[in-house]
Amino acid sequence: MLYYPFQKFSFDNKTCFLSGQTLTSSEEQIQVFPSWLMQHYHLEEKPFKLLDESITTYKKLKVPCSADTSDRLEKLEEEVKAAFLGGYQEVIKLNKQLLFQWIGKLLYGIVFNEIQIGIRQQHMSGEAMNFSQVLAKKFSNLHVMLQSMIKPMEFEGSLPFSINVFEIDSPEDKFSYRDEINTLVFSLRMNNFGIVACLQDNGANNRYHERKLQLVSGKKLHPIQFEEICGLFFYSAYLFNRLPEYAILPTEEIVYIEPMPLAGMDTRPIFDTFQAKTYGxxxxxxxxxxGFTLFEIIKDPENPMTFLADQNGSFRPCETIDLPKTYGD
Structure with a gap:
């Protein structure tokens, strides 16, 4: 029932990236960044930097996809599009698993393109493809979970991800996107909302930041506050030192996925030690x-600069922050 491209390292353009179905034409492709999003923010020709420092464009990022799979994904895309263009109040109504699928498809599409480039470079140099087994395991787990878009699948116990949606006091509708492929962490800011997601942590990053999340719960954020939350999650995803394992049980009717306990046989804390300078x-x-510098941010190393809370530890309302609501570059 499940397709495992990492077993034979199948990343050609003749096989559907999600189902493993053999394609009849090289024209059977879909965009990694959906067309509606690229058109809305005029992203098609904008530069997109890859891990090897080469530059492509948003429009050139594609994955091979069968017509059947494409039809399924289109239904998901229409639901997400309506919510994202509708703004924060519509986005928070979206099912978290659906958000995970949308974000995961996007990140995996980028991974797919990165791997294809790596294969081409290795082929040109005459060397065998050398790929991290840890990353292969992580990406393979993500790919299995993404097949929930085309197969009945149930996550038992805790969900395998942390996803948070925030309302942002935005000056205008601009687009900001970040990801860190190795740690599968993602942030998106558009319209009047922001999303930050860790795609394979079994909710650990949400637990790690529980107090901060409680502090900002239900609050409208200044863009600098949202970016601070993104910084916290991107850094903690880097500190997260487990490779989550999953019990995967395919049956004739449905695939069951259950996250295994993160502690396992490892006695270390789940997160490495917080370092103020690295966080800064x-x-x-x-x-x-x-324009804040590292020196300003960690002037007091025990208490790095924050816009989330005042000196008393209470939430700092966005309207009290006297900074431009800039989106930057």
Whole structure:
């Protein structure tokens, strides 16, 4: 029932990226970034940087896809499109598993393109493809879960991801996207909302940031506050030191997926030690539009700069933050 492309490293353009079905034409492809999103924000010809530092465009990122699979994905896309263009109040109504599928399809599509480039480069150099077994396991697990878009699938116990949606006090409707492929963490800001997601942590990052999430729950955020939350999640995803395992049980009717306990036989804490300087470097990158330097951010190493809370630890309302609501570059 399930397709495992990482077993034989099948990443050609003759096989559907999701179902494994053999394609009849090289024209059977879909965009990684959906057409409606690219058109709405004029992204088609904008540069997209890949891991090898090469530059492509949003429009050139595609994956091979059968007509059957494409039809299924189109229904998902229409639901997400309506919600995203409708804004925060519509996005929070979306099922978290559906959001996971949409985000996961996008990230996996980028991974697929990165692997194809890697294969071509290795072929040109005459060397065998050298791919991290840890990443192969992680991406393979993600791919199995994404098959929930075309097969009946049930996640038992805890969900295998952390996804949060926030309302943002945005000056205008602009698009901002980030990802970190190795840790499968993602952020998106558009319209009047932002999403941050860790796609394979079994909810661990949400538990790690529980106090911060409670602090901002139901609050409208200044863009710099949302970027701070993104910085926290991108950094904690880097500190997360487990490779989650899953019990996968395919039956004739449905595929069951159950996350295994993260502790396992490992006695270490699930997250490595928080380092203020490294976190400050992450935050400096997320706060580039406002020009804060690492020195300013970690002037007090025990208490890095924050816009989420005031000196008393209470939430800082977005209207009290005297900074431009810039989106930056």
């Amino acid at each position: 470097q992450v935050l400096e990158n997320f706060w580039k539009p406002w």
